[in-house]
Amino acid sequence: MIIGVFYSEVGTRLLKKFSVHDPGIIQIRAALHVSNNWSDEDFKKAHALLKDHSFRLDSRTLPLEDLHIFLSQHKGFMLALLENPQLYEHDRFTDLMHAVFHLAEELISRERLVNLPHADYDHLSVDIARVYGQLVVEWLTYMQHLKKHYPYLFSLAMRTNPFDANASAIVQ
Numbered sequence: 001m002i003i004g005v006f007y008s009e010v011g012t013r014l015l016k017k018f019s020v021h022d023p024g025i026i027q028i029r030a031a032l033h034v035s036n037n038w039s040d041e042d043f044k045k046a047h048a049l050l051k052d053h054s055f056r057l058d059s060r061t062l063p064l065e066d067l068h069i070f071l072s073q074h075k076g077f078m079l080a081l082l083e084n085p086q087l088y089e090h091d092r093f094t095d096l097m098h099a100v101f102h103l104a105e106e107l108i109s110r111e112r113l114v115n116l117p118h119a120d121y122d123h124l125s126v127d128i129a130r131v132y133g134q135l136v137v138e139w140l141t142y143m144q145h146l147k148k149h150y151p152y153l154f155s156l157a158m159r160t161n162p163f164d165a166n167a168s169a170i171v172q
Contacts, residue, residue, distance in 0.1 A: 002084055003093055003142050004153065010074050010100075011135055015162035017070070018132040021061050025163075028053050032136075032163040034143045036154075043144045050140065055133035059124035064113035071104040092141075096134040103127045 019025050031049045078097065081087065087094055106127055107113065110120070139162075146154035161167045 002081055002087055003138070004146075006078075006081060006093075006097075007139060007142060007157075009077055011139065012160065012162050013070070014100075014131070015135055015139060017062075017067065018057060018128065018135070019163060021057050022055070022132070024054055024056075028136075029163050032140065032161070034140075034147070034158055034161060036147075036158070038144075038147065040144070043140065046140055047137070050133075050137055053133075053136075055129045055136065057125060057128045057132055059121045059128055062128065064107060064124070068104075068107040068113060071100070071107065075104060092134070093138055096131070096138050099127070099131045099134055103131050 019029075022028075028049060031046045034043075034046075078100065082097060082101075087097070103124075106124060110116070116124075143154065143157060146157055156169060159167060159171070160169055
């Protein structure tokens with residue numbers, strides 16, 4: 001439930017923000033078009049493809065100020081998630097939350113987010129890539145969990161897939 005709330009409020013939007021700046025998105029986009037027909041083997045193949053994907057994003061191409069505002073607006077929500085004692089049962093998700101908080105702190109700690117030194121942009125690129133890679137892998141795992149245990153939640157998550165350029169909550 002915690003992971004689902006995170007993706008509803010923050011994770012899916014972050015995936016959309018990051019994936020449009022992923023120079024290698026074409027190689028993984030089709031593999032992430034999860035459908036009702038997917039089997040455990042399909043999820044396994046998608047996970048294998050993600051292991052080979054480079055989640056490198058260049059912070060110079062991202063709207064860092066928008067990212068800063070988005071993360072700041074959701075900081076209270078994410079702090080509340082961290083307070084949930086069940087969170088520690090999900091080590092990968094806990095690592096993801098720590099990576100998101102670190103990125104938020106990096107953005108908050110700078111007086112400005114434009115015309116930064118090259119080393120700063122490089123550092124932020126590493127932090128963003130860490131969050132993006134963990135977000136994608138955890139999202140795929142979450143989608144498999146929903147498909148197996150909560151088909152009605154899976155239906156909406158599938159229709160709002162952040163890797164589907166034509167995604168819409170509207171049932172067609």
